[in-house]
Amino acid sequence: MKFNKNLESIRTYEAGKPIELVVREFGIEAKDVVKLASNENPYGCSTKVQKAVGDILSNMALYPDDSMTKLKNAISSRFDVEVSNVIIGSGSDQVIEFLMHAKANSSSKILVNSVTFAMYEIYAKHVGAKIIKTASQKHDLNEFYDIYKEQKPEIIFLCTPNNPTGDAIDRDELFKFIAKIDSDTLVVVDGAYMEYAIAKDSSKEIVVKELIEQFSNVIYLGTFSKAYGLGGMRVGYGIADAKIIEELYKLRPPFNITTLSLEAASVALIDEEFVQKSITLNFEQMKRYEEFALEQKIDIINSYTNFVTLCLNNNQNSTEISNSLLQKGMIVRNLSGYGMNAIRVTVGTADQNSRFFELLKQCL
Numbered sequence: 001m002k003f004n005k006n007l008e009s010i011r012t013y014e015a016g017k018p019i020e021l022v023v024r025e026f027g028i029e030a031k032d033v034v035k036l037a038s039n040e041n042p043y044g045c046s047t048k049v050q051k052a053v054g055d056i057l058s059n060m061a062l063y064p065d066d067s068m069t070k071l072k073n074a075i076s077s078r079f080d081v082e083v084s085n086v087i088i089g090s091g092s093d094q095v096i097e098f099l100m101h102a103k104a105n106s107s108s109k110i111l112v113n114s115v116t117f118a119m120y121e122i123y124a125k126h127v128g129a130k131i132i133k134t135a136s137q138k139h140d141l142n143e144f145y146d147i148y149k150e151q152k153p154e155i156i157f158l159c160t161p162n163n164p165t166g167d168a169i170d171r172d173e174l175f176k177f178i179a180k181i182d183s184d185t186l187v188v189v190d191g192a193y194m195e196y197a198i199a200k201d202s203s204k205e206i207v208v209k210e211l212i213e214q215f216s217n218v219i220y221l222g223t224f225s226k227a228y229g230l231g232g233m234r235v236g237y238g239i240a241d242a243k244i245i246e247e248l249y250k251l252r253p254p255f256n257i258t259t260l261s262l263e264a265a266s267v268a269l270i271d272e273e274f275v276q277k278s279i280t281l282n283f284e285q286m287k288r289y290e291e292f293a294l295e296q297k298i299d300i301i302n303s304y305t306n307f308v309t310l311c312l313n314n315n316q317n318s319t320e321i322s323n324s325l326l327q328k329g330m331i332v333r334n335l336s337g338y339g340m341n342a343i344r345v346t347v348g349t350a351d352q353n354s355r356f357f358e359l360l361k362q363c364l
């Protein structure tokens with residue numbers, strides 16, 4: 001059977017291995033498997049969210065509230081924007097998919113950083129668009145601008161802080177850059193880890209209201225999967241000029257967010273205390289990774305997120321090391337597919353991190 005030609009060049013996205021798979025494959029008990037591969041919140045989610053979701057478990061027969069009024073109101077007041085500026089997706093992934101279909105086709109070009117979130121490229125390929133990558137590993141906005149001038153891409157993706165490297169773009173630089181981009185080019189600012197960046201360094205904070213008020217061609221993406229600890233609920237959002245949001249709505253499947261997810265995300269936004277506590281613990285634990293890297297003479301990228309990227313030495317192979325860690329029940333992300341001899345490790349709880357240090361030492 002013939003399929004859409006666009007699919008031929010797509011390598012299926014490999015998500016972090018689930019714990020259940022390691023249990024089956026290596027016969028390790030689930031309690032001995034540690035997953036530090038997908039940047040989930042190791043402290044779970046707010047107990048207020050758990051209670052709220054429990055309270056509505058008896059209401060599963062009806063379709064969800066497709067207007068999503070409760071969550072949209074919560075997001076609009078959190079960011080001080082209008083409800084018409086907000087779209088909610090099944091993860092911010094789905095918003096990326098919408099905007100790709102809204103803006104690009106097989107004659108489009110999409111500009112991304114050389115090392116960045118893999119889904120931009122996959123969604124670009126769905127519509128047959130051409131991906132153009134920078135050479136620099138860190139977002140170099142001068143390079144982005146030079147390529148933009150020459151290639152005139154339909155969409156530019158800026159991921160700040162960036163996954164899988166953890167570095168972040170300065171707010172002032174980002175605003176100056178976008179000001180030079182013509183208003184028909186869509187600029188996507190993916191802030192999946194922004195809550196962490198703001199806590200570490202206020203010069204990295206992108207104030208969403210300012211961003212969308214200054215620029216009608218920008219969409220900001222956020223997610224409940226990371227700092228809010230709701231990866232299992234699949235909720236993300238896009239915030240932009242109402243004209244952009246209106247177009248994205250044409251692509252949205254009905255009832256794309258479940259009743260449970262809508263409730264979970266709405267309540268999660270109210271419990272700021274849980275998020276702030278997770279972030280504080282994250283950076284406390286991250287110091288241990290920095291010390292460990294120094295001690296082991298491994299390079300670590302300064303991270304504004306809940307993960308660290310360890311750039312291994314020439315005599316260490318990230319594929320071999322992540323495989324041996326896996327056999328010991330430690331799931332991390334091998335970055336060889338990004339052309340890096342590095343592993344990305346989610347900063348876990350104190351116990352999980354101690355275990356990681358112990359196991360990695362055995363592998364080095």
Ligand SMILES: *Cc1c(COP(=O)(O)O)cnc(C)c1O
Nearest residue numbers: 091092093117163192223225236
């Ligand atoms: C995790 C992540 C997302 C989206 O995650 P969802 O779970 O789909 O909301 C988007 N961008 C980056 C850079 C991420 O790391």
